[in-house]
């Protein structure tokens with residue numbers, strides 16, 4: 109055992125007992141594509157299987173070697189004790205084209221300064237203000253779903269989370285130019301993100317003239333930045349706090365100084381990316397699991413009837429009392445973590461689990477694989493909200509339960525997300541009984557976010 113308590117990787121040759129060594133290459137590598145075909149065939153299975161080959165393994169995405177960290181202890185070491193030895197890695201370099209350089213992609217001191225400046229926008233008292241928007245929009249969106257009708261909720265939920273984010277970011281979320289620019293940007297963003305993870309991208313880094321290679325289009329990003337700049341100019345002109353997130357970003361300063369206009373627009377774009385797909389995937393998975401479990405629905409209805417007396421709309425102050433709702437959401441994010449695969453890159457020589465990583469070495473780890481490890485969770489494939497008694501649901505273990513990451517890069521929007529998800533689940537389920545459509549099975553779509561491919565559900569009026 110090494111200092112982290114994890115077993116060192118297999119030691120080839122005659123290396124002395126404690127000398128750092130190479131990680132074993134995972135089985136199934138093929139010429140040119142590496143492990144990419146296996147990864148593409150069933151990525152969730154591929155990441156889950158890695159733990160059978162060692163605490164750290166090496167896989168190839170095309171020509172690019174990537175270390176995969178498979179033990180909870182080593183993931184903790186990566187994200188906390190050794191965090192300063194890593195930045196976010198090649199995929200995030202590629203993402204600077206559609207995203208700019210906001211909190212998600214930023215490294216080192218820039219990351220620290222932005223993080224300190226952004227944090228006040230996500231403080232508890234600020235989220236109380238956003239909660240009214242979350243509840244109103246969720247109720248309005250769910251009102252379109254009449255009892256006795258069946259809908260695919262995926263598009264509804266997607267529109268809802270984008271609407272909530274736009275309305276919390278900007279005092280005037282209906283600005284038509286802004287809406288068009290965001291829609292266009294979201295379309296290319298998905299293309300660029302898929303590309304950044306593909307073996308084609310890895311080869312194109314080495315052979316830029318590869319046939320079929322098309323660099324990401326930065327036009328939509330430039331148009332979105334221009335619209336945002338116009339809005340920022342308006343805010344700067346009168347200096348008022350409009351109660352929205354953008355006001356917070358512009359007013360935030362502190363000893364290290366305020367953010368420049370470019371930094372603010374980069375952060376807005378980062379929030380579109382980080383705060384929409386993840387929340388919509390989580391809400392969709394939660395409603396999916398709830399619809400399949402009449403016992404869970406009954407307990408949720410009991411809770412809503414007690415906490416939301418006389419059927420009133422859910423409010424920010426109700427969130428701590430919705431204890432079983434929190435258990436359901438905690439279990440949903442264990443079973444279906446939207447950020448199923450996270451990555452880092454060594455910025456200096458570092459040893460992890462006895463494996464030597466040179467500067468530039470790429471590292472993946474999978475919250476999904478940890479959440480489905482039978483050594484960490486009994487019957488991990490079962491949806492069991494009761495594995496999280498109330499205290500545990502509010503404070504799950506940080507390094508085997510990672511839907512929001514950990515350490516200095518922990519999701520800055522975590523409280524925002526819990527509040528939004530709790531209020532949205534209440535809005536969609538308090539007055540309805542949800543039923544899945546048996547003839548239309550729901551499947552996971554594995555992209556940069558893990559989400560259901562569709563969610564056809566029938567709403568029934570509650571009889572009790």
Ligand code: HEM
Pocket residue numbers: 211212223378379382383384386387390445446447450451510511512513514516517518519520521522524525
């Ligand atoms: C259920 C919903 C969400 C999930 C599962 C989620 C997940 C995550 C994860 C895993 C990370 C860390 C990534 C890493 O370590 O590489 C992260 C970072 C981040 N998230 Fe979230 N997120 C959610 C909602 C949100 C929301 C609502 C916002 C903002 C409105 C947000 C903003 C961010 C930002 C800005 C970062 C970068 C933080 C940093 O690097 O310092 N997220 N998120």
